[in-house]
Amino acid sequence: MGNNLKTGLVLIFVLAAIVFAGPLIAPYDPFEVDMSVRLQGISLAHIMGTDQLGRDLFSRLIYATGTSVKISLVVVAASMTIGFIFGSVAAFLGGAVDEFLMRIIDVFMAFPTKIFTIAIAGVLGASAFNITLALIFTSWASYARMVRGCVLTAKQLPFIDASVALGANRRYTIVKHVLPSVFQPLSTFAFQRIAHTMMMIVGLSFIGLGVQPPTPELGAMINESKNFMTTAPHLFVFPGLLISYVVFSFNILDDSLRDYWDPRIKSELVL
C-alpha cells in the first residue's frame, strides 16, 4: 500500500468521522440562534466563530459537510447503478438495443452537464432532493458509456473465450469474469466523480438552487458570507478550507486507488 493511498484513507476516515459522527462532535445545535453572540470571531467558546444569527460555525460546518458529502454519495451511487444497468444491458444485448440505448445516452451527453443541472434544479425548485434528482439525471449517462466500453472490451478478452470453450454458461461468464473486470475502472471513476459532484452541489447551493436554509451546506454558507468578507472573514475561510479538504481527500484516494489497482501505471511512474 503506497503512501498516497494511506494518506487518502486517513483523510477519508477523518471525513467519514465528521460526516457520520457529526452530532456527537458538534459542541452546539447548528440551528440554535443566539443574537447576543452574532458574528463573533474565533474564541474558546466558539472555535470557528459564529455567523450572522449567532450560530456556532464549527457545529454548522460539521453538519454542512455531512449534507454535501451525503448528497454526493447518493448521487454517485444512484448514477453508478443506473449507468451500470444501462451500459451492461447495451453491451451484452448489442444490436438494436445497444443502438437505441446509446442514442439515448448520446442525447444526455450532448447537453453541457452544469447548465443542464442548473436548468433542471431551476425548474424543479431549490431543495436537496431536487438537486439530487437533477444531478443523477445528468450524471448516469457517463457511467453507462464507461460500463458499456468496459464490458465490450472484456467480452473480447481471450480468457472469456477460454471460459466459454470450457463450457461455462453465459451467466457464469458474466458474473465471474466480465463484471469483475468492470468493477475496477468503475469504482475509480466513481471516486473521481464524488469530488466533482461535491463541487457541483456546493456551486448549486452557492447560487441558491441547492440545499435551503436553515439547513447548513458549504456552498450556501459561503454565499451567506458575501456581505461579511471584511468584517467576519471566518465565515468564508472555514467553509472554503473544508471544501478544499473534501475534494482533495477524494482526489488523492482516487489517484492512489488507480495506481494500486493498475500496477502498470505504478511501474511506469517508478521507472
Added chain:
Amino acid sequence: MKFGMKSLLCFCLAALMMVGFVGCSNVGASSKTEQTELKVAYGKDTGVASEKGNGDMLLTIFAGERLVEVVDGEVVPSIAESWEVKDSGKTISFKIKEGLKFSDGSDLTAKDVKLKFDRNIATKNTSWTEVDRIEKIEVADDYTINFYYKDGMDGYVALAGFAEYGNTIVSPNSFQTPGDPTTPMVKFIGSGPWKVADYVKDQYTTFVPNENYSGDPVKLEKITVSMIKDDEARVLAIQSGDVDAVVDYYHGGSAYTPRNLLSSLKEEGFQVLKQEMPMTTVLAFNYTNNEAWKNLKLRQALNYAINKDEISGLFDGWISPANDAYFSDCSPYTTALGKQSYKYNPEKAKSLLTEAGITGFSPKMIVNSENADEVKLAELLQSMLKESDINLQLDVMDATKYAEVKKTADWDLCSYYIGGPERRIYSRNEGRFDKTAPEFGSSGCFTSDTIAASVQKAVDPFDEKERKAGFKEFYAAIDAETACVPLYYDAVFVVANEGVEGVEFIGSEPRFDQVTYKK
C-alpha cells in the same frame, strides 16, 4: 572610470525618479476640487422609454413634477398653485401655475395635464394613481382643470393621489406620436429640476439641469445614474470609485444597499444617510385561505412571540424595530396618537395558543430566496417562534415561484409591507386594509368590517381634524384586530463619498438638486 559613469547614470536616473514621485505625493497637495458631475448607482432601470408605464420613481422625482405633493401627511401645491374642492368632494378644480415650461421649452398647460391622466386611463394604469375614481376630466381654460369623481369615489385619498409618481405630468412630445397618449412613451420630458440627456435601457441615464425649471436651479452640471442590479455590486462600485453615491430604490423595501454593509461602509469613510419612511415590514397572515388565522388569539400569539429588537440587531441596528406601533413616527399623525404595540412575551404567546386550543402549530412561511435579508429574517423568526412552541416551516423559493405560490392557499405566513413612500400613504393604507379599494384584490394585507370603515375615516375626509381622528381609529383598529405582525420600520439610505454635500430628503425621497461635490 567606466564603473564611475554607470554609477553617475544610476544616480541621475534615481534622482529623476525621486523628482517624479514628488508630484505624486499627497503631502502638500491642494484641497479638494469642486466636481461638476455626480455618478450614482441605482438598482433599477429608470424606465425613460416605456410602452405603457410612466418611468421609475427616481426618474419622476428627478425630472418630473405633479399637480401636488404630499409632505407631512398634507397635500401641498406643486404644478397646481391652488385647488378647490366642490360639490362635497365630487369635483376637484386645480389652478395651474402660469409660465411653467417643460424641459423642451414647451408651455405646461391644463391640456397637457389632461393628456397624462388620459394616458393612465387608456393604459389602465390605475394602481395607486386613483384614476379609476375619475368620471370626467374637463379643461376649463389653459390654467384650470376640473376632475369629476364617480359616486362614492371621492375623498382626500383621491386628492392625495395626484401626488402619485404615475401622475407625473409629461410633455405631449414624450409620446411616440406627439399628443397621442395611447402610443408608447419614447422620452421623458417633464418639468422637474433635471432633464434626461441620455438614456440606455438597463445601463444608465444621464441627467443635466433643466434650464426651464421654475424652481431653484440645480448645482451640479450632470448626474449619471448607473443601473447596477446586484446589491453587492453597487457597494463594490462605490468602494472602487466607479460611482460617488449609491441610492436605495425610491419606493423602499427592495434594491437597497445591504444593511449589513452599512457599518463597514461608514468605517471606510463613506457617508451613510438614512431617512425612515412610513413603511413597515410585517409578517402577513394568509387569513382568507386558512381558517386558523381567523382566530384573533392565534394572531395575537404570533405578535407576542416575536422579538423585534433582535430583528433590528440582524441588520446591525440600521433599521428600527416596530416596537411602538404599526407605523413609525414619520407616518401621518402617529406621533400625536400615542403608542400601541405587542411587547415580546413568549409565555403570553404560549398561553394565548393554549386558550385558542392550538397545539403543535406548524405554519408554513414562504420566503423569496432572492432577498437575502428576507431569508435571514425568516430563519430568525423560525428560531424565535420555537420558543413559543410554534414550529415555523420555511419554504424558500425563487421570485417567480414565490409570486405563483402566493396566489394559492398553500402558505400561512409571508413577509410583506404596509404603508409606503409618504406620497402614497393614503392610497396604500386603503389598498392594504379596505376590501372595497380597487388595489385590495392584488395588494391587500388584512381587512375586516371595522378596519375597512376606519380606513375610510382616515383617508376620505378633507377636514384635517376628521382625518386625524380617523387615523387614530384606524391605527387602533388594526392593532386591536392584530391585522399582521409589524416587524421593523423601513428606511431609505444614501451612501455617498465624503465630499458629497446637500442631499436632502423630502418625505422619504432623496433629492440631489442642491448637491455639491468636492473630491
